[in-house]
Amino acid sequence: MGHPPPEGAGHEVSAEGERDGDAAGRLGCASFRRDFGVDYAYLAGSMYRGIASKELVVAMGRAGFMGFLGAAGLSPERVTGDIAHIRRHLDPGLPFGVNLLCDLQHPARETANVEMLLAQGVSVIEASAFIKVTEALVLFHLSGLRAGPGGAIERGTRIVAKVSRPEVAREFMRPAPVDVVERLVAEGRVTRRQAALARGVPVAQDLTVEADSGGHTDRGVSTVLLPSMQSLRRRAAQEFGYGEKIRLGLAGGIGTPQAVAAAFAMGADFVMTGSINQCTVEAGVGDAVKDRLQTIDVQDTDYCPAGDMFEIGALVQVLKKGVLFPARANRLHALYKSHESWEEIPQETRRQIQEAYFKKSAEEVWRETCEHLRKTGRESEIERAERNPKRRMALMFRWYYGYSSRLSFMDADVDRANVQIHTGPALGAFNQWARGTPWENWRNRHPDRIARELMREASSILSGYR
Numbered sequence: 001m002g003h004p005p006p007e008g009a010g011h012e013v014s015a016e017g018e019r020d021g022d023a024a025g026r027l028g029c030a031s032f033r034r035d036f037g038v039d040y041a042y043l044a045g046s047m048y049r050g051i052a053s054k055e056l057v058v059a060m061g062r063a064g065f066m067g068f069l070g071a072a073g074l075s076p077e078r079v080t081g082d083i084a085h086i087r088r089h090l091d092p093g094l095p096f097g098v099n100l101l102c103d104l105q106h107p108a109r110e111t112a113n114v115e116m117l118l119a120q121g122v123s124v125i126e127a128s129a130f131i132k133v134t135e136a137l138v139l140f141h142l143s144g145l146r147a148g149p150g151g152a153i154e155r156g157t158r159i160v161a162k163v164s165r166p167e168v169a170r171e172f173m174r175p176a177p178v179d180v181v182e183r184l185v186a187e188g189r190v191t192r193r194q195a196a197l198a199r200g201v202p203v204a205q206d207l208t209v210e211a212d213s214g215g216h217t218d219r220g221v222s223t224v225l226l227p228s229m230q231s232l233r234r235r236a237a238q239e240f241g242y243g244e245k246i247r248l249g250l251a252g253g254i255g256t257p258q259a260v261a262a263a264f265a266m267g268a269d270f271v272m273t274g275s276i277n278q279c280t281v282e283a284g285v286g287d288a289v290k291d292r293l294q295t296i297d298v299q300d301t302d303y304c305p306a307g308d309m310f311e312i313g314a315l316v317q318v319l320k321k322g323v324l325f326p327a328r329a330n331r332l333h334a335l336y337k338s339h340e341s342w343e344e345i346p347q348e349t350r351r352q353i354q355e356a357y358f359k360k361s362a363e364e365v366w367r368e369t370c371e372h373l374r375k376t377g378r379e380s381e382i383e384r385a386e387r388n389p390k391r392r393m394a395l396m397f398r399w400y401y402g403y404s405s406r407l408s409f410m411d412a413d414v415d416r417a418n419v420q421i422h423t424g425p426a427l428g429a430f431n432q433w434a435r436g437t438p439w440e441n442w443r444n445r446h447p448d449r450i451a452r453e454l455m456r457e458a459s460s461i462l463s464g465y466r
Contacts, residue, residue, distance in 0.1 A: 023463060024455035025064075027260075029269035032206065032247050035158070036124070037095045039064030041270035042260075042451050043160070044277050045208070045251060046099030046126050047422070048215070049073035049409065053284035054082040054089075056277060056447055061086075061094040063448035068126040068160075070284070072101035076116055083120050097124035097160065100140075102131070111136040118143055118157075126208075127161045129216055131168055133203050135184070138176045141204075142190040145197040152243065153197050161204040162251070164211070164218040169229050172204040173236040173246055202236065205244055206270075211252030214275040214424030216306055217317045226250055226266050255426030256433045257457030264462065273451070275427040280445040289408050289421055294442040296321050298428035304329035307401025310336070311394055319421040325404050328357055328418070332397045341389030342396060357400055357418065365399050366392070372402075 025033075028041025044060050044067035046052045052070035060067035069086065071079045079098070086096050098117055103110040114136040117125060123144065127137060137159060144157025163169040176198045184190045209229045211222035226248065233246045250263040251272035263271045278285060279293040300321035306314045313333060318326050332353075339345050342362060345353075350362065358365050373381045373395075385392040404420035430450075431440075438444040 023459040024452070027264050027455060027459055028271070029247050031245060032270050036066055037093060038066050040451070040455050042455055043249065043270060043272040044068065044447055044451070045272045045274040046070040046072070046128065047274060047278055050078070050082070050284040051278050053282055054085045056280070056282040057086050057096045058089045059282050059446060059448045060451070061090045061096050063452065065448060065451050066095040066097060067447070068097040068099050071099045072128070076113070080116065080120060083122065095124065097126055098122050100125045100127050102129040102134070107134060107136065110134060111139065114140045123156060124158045124160065127159050127204070130161065133171045133177060135180050137203065138180045139184060139189060141176060142181065142184065142194045142198055145194045145201070147193070147197065153201050155205070158206065159204040160206045160208055162208045162210050164209070164220050164225065166228055166232055169207055169232055170236070172207055173202045173232060175199050175201065175240065176203050201242060201244065202240070202246055206247045206249065208249045208251045208272050211250070212317070212424065213252035214301070214317050215422035217315055219303070219315070220252065222250055222253060222263070223266070226268065230267060252424065253426050255430040257454050257461055259426070259429070260454050260458035261461040264458065275424040276430045276450060277447045278423060279427060279442045280447045280450070281443060282447060285408055286410050289419070290442045292319065292322060293421070293423060293427060294431060294440070296423070296428045296431060298425040300428055301423060301425055302326040305333040307398050307405070310398050310401070316422060317424050319423050322416065323419055323421070324417040325420045329401070332400060336394060336397060339393070342393045343389070359415065362396065365396050369395050369399050
């Protein structure tokens with residue numbers, strides 16, 4: 001591997017480096033680079049609660065890449081403030097995007113988030129965890145459609161849809177659902193002209209095919225998923241006769257130049273990184289967490305049920321090394337499945353959970369849960385739980401996920417056993433690649449410099465096979 005440039009090296013490179021950089025800028029799809037105004041077909045994906053921070057987004061945008069603000073889990077006030085910061089620190093025209101997380105239980109909140117982003121002039125969103133195309137997505141999509149010269153359809157807004165299942169990808173590759181479009185027209189939220197244009201383009205021109213990754217994951221395999229999605233794309237183009245190419249990127253497991261090269265060799269139009277960016281100076285997570293993450297290897301992650309989809313057992317990938325969170329989260333889910341209420345769990349087990357997991361009594365946990373639900377306008381959840389002991393137990397166990405997640409944002413290394421850190425094995429691969437270089441220490445890692453070096457070395461690898 002080529003050593004990363006030392007701190008302060010900036011853009012000064014040798015003639016050979018310039019040639020490598022030019023070649024790196026040709027990887028992937030030219031129309032992708034043109035439409036997003038980037039120099040490289042490389043995105044830094046969003047990471048929730050501002051781990052993909054405003055500083056990370058600015059660094060990527062200044063360097064010719066694009067990053068997505070990790071808006072999931074942040075208040076609207078925080079998101080608008082972060083967007084304002086990004087606009088102040090990025091020259092006009094430099095690209096950035098914002099994450100939009102699916103909210104199936106509260107679609108009105110999802111729509112409110114889209115309306116807020118449109119009001120802020122955000123033109124690109126990363127749609128995450130969606131299982132279908134929702135009204136909020138259609139609103140964002142149609143709001144930017146306009147007729148261009150020669151009958152072309154131009155997009156003023158773009159959705160980069162993160163998908164890991166063919167049936168979900170198919171939804172994004174189709175034109176917007178007619179019934180949803182008609183409802184938006186009837187409500188006066190989009191125009192008849194926009195509705196007519198929507199029939200000629202897919203909801204998302206750009207889909208990120210997400211293989212096994214940190215955080216929410218379907219544990220997909222990139223060499224299986226990407227070819228499957230490419231076949232879907234071909235059929236969609238034949239069925240709908242689009243005038244634009246549906247572009248497919250690859251994410252999940254992208255942490256080394258070899259992985260980037262493999263993605264482009266398989267025909268990916270762009271790549272997206274995630275886990276490797278959370279262990280950089282700009283990532284919005286505590287130093288103690290970064291100290292841990294810079295030491296992990298590819299085998300140091302595990303799977304457990306996701307807190308936001310606890311009842312159905314959807315999985316997240318988290319740090320395993322040096323923590324007990326994944327084992328404890330799996331145990332809570334097993335207890336939930338085998339018992340109908342908190343009180344039904346054996347007394348000794350309940351004592352262990354309160355002392356080792358919650359660090360407080362079950363009564364305190366339930367009181368804090370109710371306070372949170374009232375604060376977020378979900379009083380009906382409390383009433384439902386009071387009638388349904390199993391639901392009450394689920395909400396108490398969800399409290400543990402919130403507590404363990406908050407630990408990862410604390411500067412002090414508090415309660416090491418219970419901290420929940422979403423990450424994937426790509427970071428372990430990166431750590432191995434960076435060993436013996438200045439990047440071995442996260443304090444020398446910056447997402448834009450990492451991105452440039454990964455692309456440069458991937459280009460070099462691919463040129464060796466030509």
